[in-house]
Amino acid sequence: MTESNPQTTDQIRLTGEDEMVNFAGRMSSILMGGGLVFLEGTLGAGKTTLSRGLIQALGHTGPVKSPTYTLVEEYDLPEGRVCHFDLYRLGDPEELEYMGIREYLTDGTLCLIEWP
Template sequence: MTTSIRLTGETAMLAFAARMAPLLREGGLIFLEGTLGAGKTTLSRGLIQAFGHEGSVKSPTYTLVEEYSVAGLRVCHFDLYRLGDPEELEYMGIREYLDEGTLCLVEWPDKGAGVLPAPDLVIAIDDAGDSRILNWQAHTPRGQRWSEGLAGLV
């Protein structure tokens, strides 16, 4: 089952991310899908800052991953847009990032197809002009718990 919410403006996206954060404290894998400029990094920044990170949150477009340790939670933010081949993930040690207590946010997950495991949750962000529509779908029992929690925020 897919659930969705329409958010107008960056402030609304950041506020929704802040409301999402408490649901995601156990760690897991979230795929973020959408076109360039749809808001994947904005949503990630909102989550990471909601967990307590006070510095800037930059897009890991060139580094592939930025790691944050906040309030006892490890958050890894991936941007695979520039990934040449999914096998590159093996060389960078992707499995070390995907441990049970780490929250992994993966932008452009299709670039890692065949190497990335199935996500707990997929959040697709559709550009609707001055607003964004977030659609999410669970793929695991953890993802189902998150999806139900997110539905309660709508």
Template structure:
């Protein structure tokens, strides 16, 4: 199974994709979210987090680097590494601890943590196209492949 490519028309459709990803991941795994500023990474993260049952606000962790969510029986860690100046800073954050229990880790700007992050189950690239977005999902694990297979029905 190779990746899945989707055209997302608007914010509502991005939130729906997030809901579908929440269902597939069942609150576990590592998702890398890539794209330019304003591409929709945080919107997709919001859809995933709300899809797991969170009803409060979902903000971008641009200044805090990580925003934790306790949702029912799940823990979700939403990272935004945009402002990270050196990947080694992740060691001071205790980055390995976040991945120890197979919680769901959503990582925006993963290239900023290269060499200190584990392999993603799936990499999601978001690119603006006209008024919408092209979203590409590439699997890098067995479960990532099963998620992509299930999400390919959305095309």
């Protein structure tokens, strides 16, 4: 009997904003029921672009702001709630408790976390 390795990751290479947004649109059907997505990469890698594509694919029609200064932007959408985080500026994990991170991590909420 073989066991699957939960640490295995696949890589998908996307080039440009349009490919990132299209990929996010295809991913949206998987994430409709909520979940936790960690977005990692260097500055300019497309974390916010991917988040924008997901949020818009789930029904948001307005602009999607980067939560760099607000730390979190919330979207109540027809497909459920999406919380978009940017934790780049946090210096201590304890700051997550101060911002009430546990209140966002609820069933049915999709949490997109840049700089986890």
